[in-house]
Amino acid sequence: MLHSVYSWVDERLGLEELLHFAQKKAVPEHRHSFWYYWGGISLFFFLVQAVSGVLLLLYYRPGPDAYESVRQITYDIHFGWLIRSTHSWAANLMVVAVFVHMFSVFFMKAYRSPREFGWWTGLGLLMVVMVFGFSGYLLPMDELSFFATKVGLEIPASTPIIGPRLAALVRGGLEVNEFTVQRFFALHVVVLPALFIPLLGFHLWLVQKHGNAMPPSEEAKPVEARRSIPFFPNFLMKDLAMWLISLNVLALLAAVFPWDLGQPADPLKPAPTGIHPEWYFMSQFQVLKVLGQWFPGAAGEILGILLFTGGLILWFLIPLYDVRQKGWRRATYATYFGLLVLAGLVITTLWGYAAL
Ligand code: HEM
Numbered sequence: 138m139l140h141s142v143y144s145w146v147d148e149r150l151g152l153e154e155l156l157h158f159a160q161k162k163a164v165p166e167h168r169h170s171f172w173y174y175w176g177g178i179s180l181f182f183f184l185v186q187a188v189s190g191v192l193l194l195l196y197y198r199p200g201p202d203a204y205e206s207v208r209q210i211t212y213d214i215h216f217g218w219l220i221r222s223t224h225s226w227a228a229n230l231m232v233v234a235v236f237v238h239m240f241s242v243f244f245m246k247a248y249r250s251p252r253e254f255g256w257w258t259g260l261g262l263l264m265v266v267m268v269f270g271f272s273g274y275l276l277p278m279d280e281l282s283f284f285a286t287k288v289g290l291e292i293p294a295s296t297p298i299i300g301p302r303l304a305a306l307v308r309g310g311l312e313v314n315e316f317t318v319q320r321f322f323a324l325h326v327v328v329l330p331a332l333f334i335p336l337l338g339f340h341l342w343l344v345q346k347h348g349n350a351m352p353p354s355e356e357a358k359p360v361e362a363r364r365s366i367p368f369f370p371n372f373l374m375k376d377l378a379m380w381l382i383s384l385n386v387l388a389l390l391a392a393v394f395p396w397d398l399g400q401p402a403d404p405l406k407p408a409p410t411g412i413h414p415e416w417y418f419m420s421q422f423q424v425l426k427v428l429g430q431w432f433p434g435a436a437g438e439i440l441g442i443l444l445f446t447g448g449l450i451l452w453f454l455i456p457l458y459d460v461r462q463k464g465w466r467r468a469t470y471a472t473y474f475g476l477l478v479l480a481g482l483v484i485t486t487l488w489g490y491a492a493l
Pocket of ligand 1 (some may be wrong): 174239242247248255256260262263266340341344348349351
């Protein structure tokens with residue numbers, strides 16, 4: 138019975154071909170293979186976000202009622218707190234996973250030809266993920282999210298000429314209020330998913346097309362000394378085991394440390410002390426703060442914006458600089474640059490927390 142159903146579907150969809158393809162596809166196995174899991178872990182957290190986000194949508198109301206609806210989700214609706222906690226924790230874990238994935242891809246030099254578009258689409262995904270986080274943070278409209286967004290929007294607002302207009306456009310006026318929530322909501326549930334999903338599809342298609350890159354230490358070995366395992370079922374099983382571990386970590390965090398809801402935002406109150414953005418914006422926040430103190434007026438902020446934009450452009454262009462044929466010197470400089478970026482992000486983030 139099962140066999141005839143399978144043959145019926147196979148005749149129409151070509152399942153056998155797909156299976157054959159998945160069995161032929163091989164994943165390199167070496168002492169850095171652990172890092173291949175992180176793209177899949179990022180994908181897992183994205184799926185969790187999509188499911189928990191739809192569940193939150195059943196009760197969340199953007200606009201003037203936003204805080205009250207999140208209060209109901211947290212305290213009145215059965216398991217609402219768990220869904221909200223899962224969504225907030227998974228958002229943070231996803232950013233962690235995406236950063237680990239990006240740096241592991243970087244240090245394995247997986248951005249090199251023919252995978253440049255994998256790198257560029259990945260950077261696009263990272264930016265969308267960060268805007269997802271930023272826009273989601275405001276949605277509960279509690280004190281912390283309100284003031285952090287207000288402070289956060291002052292950064293783009295300090296860009297010369299276009300900054301103030303851009304900030305007003307994003308805010309929906311001169312102040313952060315229910316119109317901002319409405320805009321951030323549209324961004325969070327319509328615009329960003331509409332950008333993210335096709336970009337992710339392209340990213341994954343590229344991985345299918347080129348397969349997983351080998352780090353230079355493996356590439357240097359003769360072909361017969363390289364090892365690999367079939368994607369299906371061997372690597373897929375390992376991938377799923379990592380998803381299971383990720384699910385456990387997420388469940389533990391969401392249940393044991395439920396996501397907090399502060400007091401409702403009150404624009405007339407002074408900002409509470411120690412207001413700060415989410416941890417993945419802390420580095421930019423701290424650099425801008427310090428440069429603002431060193432160079433009073435707009436100069437410090439402009440310098441900070443130039444520094445981050447310049448760094449991002451170099452990061453984007455790395456596959457065009459570190460090309461295999463150009464030899465070890467460029468490869469080494471690229472690795473140093475990656476270490477510098479990583480150390481810079483970690484140090485300025487910790488510094489930001491220490492200075493609160
Ligand atoms: C939500 C964000 C992302 C998701 C869901 C995602 C997903 C994936 C998956 C499933 C793979 C194949 C498995 C692996 O090699 O880890 C992969 C590979 C890759 N990703 Fe991402 N990725 C994301 C963000 C990024 C970012 C931020 C970058 C870098 C800027 C990036 C660059 C790459 C590259 C170059 C590969 C090919 C790696 C190789 O050939 O070994 N990705 N991605």
